[in-house]
Amino acid sequence: MQSLPAVTVAASSVLKTTRFREQLSSQLPWLSDTPAALYMTVLILLAATGITVLAVDFHARRR
Numbered sequence: 447m448q449s450l451p452a453v454t455v456a457a458s459s460v461l462k463t464t465r466f467r468e469q470l471s472s473q474l475p476w477l478s479d480t481p482a483a484l485y486m487t488v489l490i491l492l493a494a495t496g497i498t499v500l501a502v503d504f505h506a507r508r509r
Contacts, residue, residue: 449501451497452501455490455494458490459490459494
């Protein structure tokens with residue numbers, strides 16, 4: 447169950463980093479604003495890191 451959010455965040459990140467800005471701008475209107483795009487990128491990376499840390503900690507405590 448914990449792998450589902452991790453896979454979802456990873457897939458979303460891959461799609462967002464492999465497409466051109468013009469292709470994503472219709473779906474993500476904040477992308478044209480550079481500071482907001484940087485802020486959202488940092489938040490996405492922090493969320494992915496947090497999910498990973500929680501999952502590893504949970505599994506380490508179970509053993």
